[in-house]
Structures are given as structure tokens and as C-alpha cells.
Amino acid sequence: MKRRAEPFWWSLFGAGGVMSAMFLPVLLLFFGFAVPFGWIDVPAYEGLRTLLDMFLVKLLLFAIVALSFFHWAHRFRFTLYEGLQLHRFSRTIAFLCYGIAILLSVFACYVMFVL
């Protein structure tokens, strides 16, 4: 079978869809609404920091963020060249979309594991 990249990008897209659908609403509800509106006590900085120092937590957060980028990239790629009829630029669009996702993921990796 001819080796094509499409199943690879689709896997990342699918994984990103699952991750963002499962975890982002909870994170948004918690840090976007519950904490700012004072529905619950603001968690102590040290507590959160300790939690974030755990490798598995870092890995999970990185997976959620990075895979969500790839989810966006794949969807946006098709939106551009089917929605806007930009077939002539399909290679450029794919390069740009996935390129942005890769760059942002590298940045997320840096923030999560190096900083």
C-alpha cells in the first residue's frame, strides 16, 4: 500500500478531539468560571505548583494542549481548502497548518518541561 501521511494526521486530529472534548470543558469550568467567580476557594499557589511538578500531570497537560493544536490544524486545513476553495494551495496550506501546530507544540513542550 502506498504510504500516505493522511492517516497519521487524522490520528492526531482524532486524539486531539477526544482530549479537548474530555478535558477542556472541565479545565475551563474550573479555572475559567469556578475560581474567578468565587464559586470555590482559590487553590493555593504552592499546591498547584506541586501538582504541576509531577511528571504525569505535565505529560497530560502537554498532551491535551499539543493534540488540541493538531485537531485545530487538521480541521482548519480542510476549512481553508474546501470552504474557501483554495485547492491550488493545498500543499502550502497543509504545511502552514501543521507547521503552526508543530511550532506551538514545541513551545508548549518548552513551557511544560523546561521552564
Place this chain on the structure above:
Amino acid sequence: METIEIEVFRYQPEKGSDPAFQTYEIPLNKDWVILDALNHIKDHIDGSLSFRWSCRMGVCGSCGMVVNGKPVLTCATFLEKFAPGPVRIEPLDNFPVVRDLVIEMSDFLDKLQKVKPWIIREEEGSTEEEYLQTPSQLADYKQYSMCINCMLCYSACPVYGLEPGFTGPAALALAQRYNMDSRDQGNRDRMEALSDDTGMWQCTFVGDCSAVCPKNVDPAGAIQRYKVEGATHWWKTLLLPYGKDR
């Protein structure tokens, strides 16, 4: 008796005229489906109107048309639903029109062929041999076997509209119907044919195919399951390069 206006798409290439809508006023009979209305027009008002139909009971898949913008089986859509009218009837979208409401479907038939919609065995058994199947094995693929080839999903699919090469919903669902059949061994053959630029990866999961399907086949679901299978296959051939049969 109450009447309703029907605007029918007319195209008669032999007359050299451009496509146009023609309006007919017909009785609003509560028992009528759209197909009855068209037959009334053909029998009593204008015999030159052309459209396909056969069984009038949602089995043959011939009478699919676009009614007020939505692809439907005209034999299964009541006229009264559109009262007070007018009702606009057009041929299926995304296909060339032969005449009036009749579309050219050979592209669809070619695509059906492409997915090898028959049971493939690695070795042919004797004609005496039976391949038994349990009810749960039947249940695995039964939903996908309900397709009547009415092409409403092709009419609804925006990807097929933009990319005429796309294999399309019904054909991909039919591929899954055979892939998931316990008697079939043709999964790899089909996977190869459907992993190219015109196969499953062109689908962007708009989902309109499943929304319009009169038989609840859910082609969109079938294609997404096929993608999971295709992606799994891809990772396996990458990570286990010597496991050819996996």
C-alpha cells in the same frame, strides 16, 4: 378543493431551452406524497415531465429528488407537510441532469464497483459449502446493508459536490458492510482501494449523508469507523513492518 403550487425544475435539452422552473397548480390531497403529485402532473397536466420512480414504497431508491432544498425520497414525503406551498422540486444535487428531474448516475455506479461490494474469499470453497453466521455477526453489519442506492447522501454531501472524485458516502458504507461481514476476507483489498486520494480520508465528517439517509444506514458513522481502522492499519505497518497480515 384546496390547491397547492408546485414549482418543478424543467430541462429539455432537445428543445434547446435553458433550465427553468415551471409552476403547476394541483389539488392538495392529504393522502398524497410528492411522487403522487408528480404523477398527477404527468397524467393530467403535462405529459412531457420526466422523473424516475418505481416501487412507491421506499424500497427501490429511484425517486430521490431535492424538495424545498432537501434531498428526500419523494414516495416517503407527504405533500401536506409543505402546505400552503409553494413546493420546489429539483433533481438531486451534485449529478449531471439528463432531463427534468432525471439525473445521470453512472459515476455513482462506477464508485460502487470500486469498493468491491461482494463477498471476497481468499480461496473459493465448493459450491456445496455453507458459511454459517450467528445473529450477532449479522448484527455487526446489518445496518450498513440496508442501503437502497437512492443517492440522497451523494446529493447532500458537500465534499462530493466539491470533489467529484470522492468515493462518497453510500459506497464507503457498502465497503464497511462487506468488511464487517464475518464471511468476507476482502478487507485488505478494499483498504488499498479506499486509502487513496479519493477514498475515506477525503471525508470531513460533515454528517449530512446520515441526516438525509431514509434507511438510517449512517454512512458518516461507517466512514469514521473505517478511518479508525485505516489509521490503526497505518500505525501497525509503521511499527510492525514485518507483520504484513495484521
